[in-house]
Amino acid sequence: MTAYDYWSITQGALATISLSLVSIMLGVPLGLALALIRWAKVPVLDRFVYSYVSIIRSCPTVTLTLLVFFALPQLGLSLDPLPAAIVALTISTSAFNCEIWRSSLVEFPRDQYDAALSFAMPRFTRIRRIVMPQVCRASLPGLVNEMTLQIKSTPAVAVIGIVEITRAALRVGSNTYEPLPPFIFALVLYGLIVFALIRLQRAVEKRLRSGGMI
């Protein structure tokens, strides 16, 4: 393996990180919106959200990516590989994030909500001032955990030709006829990324336990 090979796999790492970052940034608020729909028991819509979450959570990311990339053009919406990858990853992570948000919304003490109601707080302020600060704090560990899972499911988009760590390593391996070194280097890169996230999670948890805001 030459220095250039190492460099190309590291560039793959940038793609992995930016893809997961974009899909997380889209998926976390989307998950919250879905969770709020279920929490508020919006008629009809919450049944849709329930089925959406159930289907997407049991759907392999590879299959979802293939579906988005190959099937959407049939409905008249063609996406390039990069947007298709982002859409597929966002769809999958939003379903998992919805469950995380929902579980902390369900555990939110009802009496606080009622207290805010008795002070005649408008609905939006109620959500923003009373519910969200606590729910955010309760969801954070779960959300960061889901982020590590998200990093590990990004290789699924390699099937539509996105070059991220795994595919870059595969390329180097098929050029040099020595597949082991690039794969082990890739493993080290994933290890570093996941390790950084786990450290972040610990730091966040420590911060929360000492009572500070995020």
Add this chain to the structure above:
Amino acid sequence: MINNFLIIWQQRDIVLAGLLNTVILLVISGVASLVLGALFTPLLMSENKAVSRAAAAYVDAMRCAPFLLFVYLIYFGLPTLGVKMSNWSAGAVALILYNTAYMSELLRGAWLELPASLIESGKAFGFRGLTLLRRIILPPVMLRAMPLVGNQLIQIVKDSAFLTVIAVGELTHEMTGIQATYFIPFAAFVAAVLLYWCLCLAIEAGTGMLNKFAEERRA
């Protein structure tokens, strides 16, 4: 659009073969990784620091590696070390080795929740080694870990879709073949997603039933 789904229906032999392959992979790797995980957990819990560190290193490595990378490692990497395998067995080996780490971690979590008095009284009655493990420790650990094992089985189903990249004829692979032949991507992949959903609902129902049985036994 309806015609496209009719084509899928006409190709049901291939679809069912793919689904069957996914189920076979699920059963084999689910059972094997659970058994291997149960044998591996004592190493994680070992009082010998060197043994428990080495075991933890394996589990951590698997938890950091994405499954696709691990599949490539097994499929392309092992032959350079002189181990030759077919696509299918390479896929199965990858699924088993990868999920063994997760299963043993789940079982370790359940084991840590076990009251110490249970194991101590087992020892006081003269149980040792494998018998202690099989008779005293594993039954409550398995019952406790049941819901998490169910989740992991669903994860195995999802991971098995990655095996399409090394041409294992599982559901996603067969569906990709059908969509490439007839150019009906929407119908093919939607059918695949629905079949995966049914499979996971079946797993959830199964573990739910086993869990009920476990609750009754515990009560």
